[in-house]
Amino acid sequence: MGLWVLEAEPILPSVNEKLKGVCWVGSRQPLQGGELAALRNIGANAISQTPFGWQADKNKPEIRWSLDAERQWWGESARGIRATADSSINLGISNMLKPHLWARGSWPGEIKMNSEEDWVLWFENYKSFIVDYAKLAAELDFPILCIGTELEKTVHRRTDWLEIISSIREVYKGKLIYAANFTEFEHVTFWDELDYIGIQAYFPIGEGQEPDLNQLKKGWKNPLASIEKLVRNYQLPVIFTEIGYCNTADAAAEPWVWPNERKESPLSEEVQARCYQAFFETAWKKPWLAGVYFWKWYPEGKRRDPDFSPQGLKAQEILEVNFLTVD
Template sequence: MKRPLILLVLILLSLAIWTYQNQAAEENIGIVIADKHKGVCWVGSRNPLEGWELDTLVSFGVSHISQTPFGWQGDPNLPEIKWEEHSDKMWWGESLKGMNTTTSIGREKGIESILKPHLWVRGSWPGTISMKTEADWEKWFEQYTAFILYFARFAEENQIPILCIGTELEMTSSREGDWRKVIAEIKSVYKGELVYAANFTEYQQIEFWDALDYIGIQAYFPLSENHNPELNELVSSWEKKSREIEKTVRKFQKPVIFTEIGYCNTEDAAIQPWVWPNERKEIPLSEEVQALCYEAFFQTAWKKDWLAGVYFWKWYPQVRERDPDFTPQNKKAQLVMRSYFSD
């Protein structure tokens, strides 16, 4: 056999072995979730619920809602955090009383809640929180531990099955030792399951997934560089993102929850999904693009055995007619969600 032919055979054999190994690795992750969370991110209401507000969710096959109480940090570089313990100036649905009632109403209708506390940073977002000195880092983690324990105790008292220990705190999560201490404190008062909601740019760098029950991802992955993308492009992007996620799944052997995912009803929804609606006011509206983004997700990542659930941002107790917006309510994306959630 001539040398070029031998070389070609060896190359083809290597490619076959590589393909087999990768397929086997995907098949042998060993995580299979039977009942996925079919969730939406519930918007806490300003006023008490009347009881009918969750009925539509039942008809759309929703099994879970995430409830979000807030803490407030005035400066991303200063350690002071305030929450309900320090002020009663929050909406009813974000208070302990309101969340207790919402949880009870949901359970009566067959909808479970998870608790997802979130820091609201004035003029910024949680991903910018970073202290300038070790002393301030120590103070910040002390403050944050008190904040999250406040809600961990509430979650335990109300038998809420999953607590999210933090959301998009990208500049803090590299401090692995500090976070492991926070997790230990939480476990001393809360016996349910734990997840951390990592930004999509953050989840691969986190090393404390082994201390949690789920890998949480705020799944605002960019899916296209174009306005009005085609479905096949969005599907291809999701397939690529799914392969990247599987690397972390295999490393830590933990299932994934998409703690948030969402798309605006605009032509550019797939380019930078995380961009707020008020920054898209000059962009033409498109229910079609929003619905295609939902469809691409359901055709790909939703089918993965390692995906334990998804929470779509966001769902109002009463429909709000505001454009643009992330909510699928009364839009074509709602029909896509119902189709897969009711399957």
């Protein structure tokens, strides 16, 4: 008579100290001093810095970029990234370099080539772009490099991405992550070659306007179950490379919608704060969540309404309480 052997469930990865981060907005002009100390005072220990490459057409392979162009915003240039890193590291704030592609009239998730020839060219161009920034990350000793953000229609091409990852690892020895959109993370074909699973966590967690905290917490149930399934499969910790909510009544329904498309939505810093609280009472407690970066944080303070920034609002109070008291 044979014996039934039950396979043990994989042990989920866990982390000891979480990254408590924000997506740092590169400023037009050099920092005046004190901006990063103010961030450290709310308990943050990490920032992501975002330089840009530019793609004029989402269906054409040309990409242009410059590490230090004259007309580039200071905070997005190599010199600004370097100065910001120097100031932040002195305060115990770690840096992730997270280059983005700006697709004119679209967004990175729509970048898709129409022929195999163009796909080859696009990946050649993208490899040159990201390796340039990998060299900068190596020079500045950044612990984490994000190799791509929301490139949803490219991630099925595993062989091309493996070549990019190999080229990056030749010049950069830190940890690698890819920032997958919340609609994309289950379809990425190369998680096994990275050090973290990265998710742009703009999951819808509530319907309509003015959802209460219990509704928002329930809204995390299905996304967390899907993420945990992926974690068990790949045995990798997760970082929310972005998460954020506008200060509007409908912020939880479609968190990804840009502020300029919310002009008709009533302002509500209460809903924004509830969304933050729901995150900290659910996702933040998961042992496999290695960190979070909240979109977004202006060096000079919050600048408009509506906006994603929690600065000066009730959401900042929620952020501060949790960053200062939760390990």
